[in-house]
Amino acid sequence: MKTGWEVKTLGNLCDILDNQRKPITKCDRIAGEYPYYGATGILDYVENYIFDEKLVLVGEDGAKWASGENTAFSVDGKCWVNNHAHVLRPQRKSILDNWLIYFLNHSDLNKFVSGLTVPKLNQGNLREIEIPIPPLPEQQRIVAILDAAFASIATAKANTEQNLKNARALFDSYLHEVFSQRGDDWIETHKPLADLCELIVDCEHKTAPTQEEGIPSIRTPNIGKGKLLLDGVYRVSEETYKEWSRRAEPKAGDLILAREAPAGNVAVIPENIKVCLGQRTVLIRPKSNIFESEFLAFLLLCPDMREKLLAHSRGATVQHVNMKDIRALNVGAIPPIEIQKIIVEKLNNLIEQNQRLETIYQRKLAALDELKKALLHQAFSGEL
Numbered sequence: 001m002k003t004g005w006e007v008k009t010l011g012n013l014c015d016i017l018d019n020q021r022k023p024i025t026k027c028d029r030i031a032g033e034y035p036y037y038g039a040t041g042i043l044d045y046v047e048n049y050i051f052d053e054k055l056v057l058v059g060e061d062g063a064k065w066a067s068g069e070n071t072a073f074s075v076d077g078k079c080w081v082n083n084h085a086h087v088l089r090p091q092r093k094s095i096l097d098n099w100l101i102y103f104l105n106h107s108d109l110n111k112f113v114s115g116l117t118v119p120k121l122n123q124g125n126l127r128e129i130e131i132p133i134p135p136l137p138e139q140q141r142i143v144a145i146l147d148a149a150f151a152s153i154a155t156a157k158a159n160t161e162q163n164l165k166n167a168r169a170l171f172d173s174y175l176h177e178v179f180s181q182r183g184d185d186w187i188e189t190h191k192p193l194a195d196l197c198e199l200i201v202d203c204e205h206k207t208a209p210t211q212e213e214g215i216p217s218i219r220t221p222n223i224g225k226g227k228l229l230l231d232g233v234y235r236v237s238e239e240t241y242k243e244w245s246r247r248a249e250p251k252a253g254d255l256i257l258a259r260e261a262p263a264g265n266v267a268v269i270p271e272n273i274k275v276c277l278g279q280r281t282v283l284i285r286p287k288s289n290i291f292e293s294e295f296l297a298f299l300l301l302c303p304d305m306r307e308k309l310l311a312h313s314r315g316a317t318v319q320h321v322n323m324k325d326i327r328a329l330n331v332g333a334i335p336p337i338e339i340q341k342i343i344v345e346k347l348n349n350l351i352e353q354n355q356r357l358e359t360i361y362q363r364k365l366a367a368l369d370e371l372k373k374a375l376l377h378q379a380f381s382g383e384l
Helices: 062-066 097-105 123-128 136-180 238-244 293-301 303-310 323-328 337-380
Strands: 006-009 014-016 031-037 042-046 055-059 072-075 078-081 085-090 130-133 197-202 215-218 234-236 255-258 266-268 281-286
Touching: 014 123, 055 097, 072 097, 085 097, 097 130, 097 136, 097 337, 136 293, 136 303, 136 337, 197 323, 215 238, 234 238, 255 293, 266 293, 281 293, 281 323, 293 303, 293 337
Parallel strands: 031 078
Antiparallel strands: 006 130, 014 085, 031 042, 055 072, 055 085, 197 281, 215 234, 255 266, 255 281
16 A cells, blocks of 8 residues: 555444434325435435435445445435445545545455345444545545546446347347348238248246256247357256157247347257257247248347237236237238348348447456456556
8 A cells, every 4th residue: 555545444434324324115205306315326316305415325235235236326415225235424534435436336345245135334343444545635636536536437337238129129120121122022911920931839837947957948038139049048858858849849940039038039940959849938940932031030039020029928017928929920021032132131241330339348348347347456556
């Protein structure tokens, strides 16, 4: 640590006003103009207030602190605070509010979290947190550097995240363009999807027993946009596979559609992989003389077709696609197989380009996070 710096406990640097905070149950809250704070920020606005000054709030949720999701933030003016946030009044002749907040939010405080069933950063442990304290002018200088640097990092992250969204939206835009500008060789089927497929089979409506090794069990999180997402996939035994595949055994070229969470995602089973149908999924086997499998997957992923498929979605909180609606879906005009292959090749090329862009943007976001950590390490070790 730098010469001239001290180390003090938080209890010696702040007045802790936890005895003044008070929860209000949701049914007892009366709407008003004053912010009602909890562990992570504003939860509501109420008609009255407890505090009327500049303070630092620190979330009590130990699970968040243990996982690195630290929550310390500043409030100023009239507000109400519930019992899930510690209320601190920094002794400002010794410590700046933002010095305290930066330190709390970006330090490993796991050892101060206690409780097995409900882990918390309790007040006793909070008081014992040791904080490096440079002279006040030095704090002001370092905080000013961090404020400016973090503002620039936040702008760079926002721009990168928007670029990432744009790259993902480009695929949907191109899908819409492909399937809305249909050529003269596209033929109206006038038939429901069920008549254009060899089978459309629902999954077993129960959870399959899983194990460490075995056959991938495809649940809705494993269904991406055209591709299976097998990282972290659950696995089942051969016996479970046979029981769960009684209606139909999934094979290469079949589509797996998610009926929920998120409803409408669809992926094609690739060659040389054996998979089991998980809950809330549907197996679709297109007729090979009508559909190229990947073409049908892209067609179902097209925004207009997804909207049509989800138009009768059931469930107040979770969208759920009915088997009846899947089988009855009118896919409209479709081109000959050779044209389908050309479209699939173009779409796959676009996916590859998008994936390269997404990789670049994800790396940039990771680099910005690392830069932030490096600056904080320098700040609190006296190197900045």
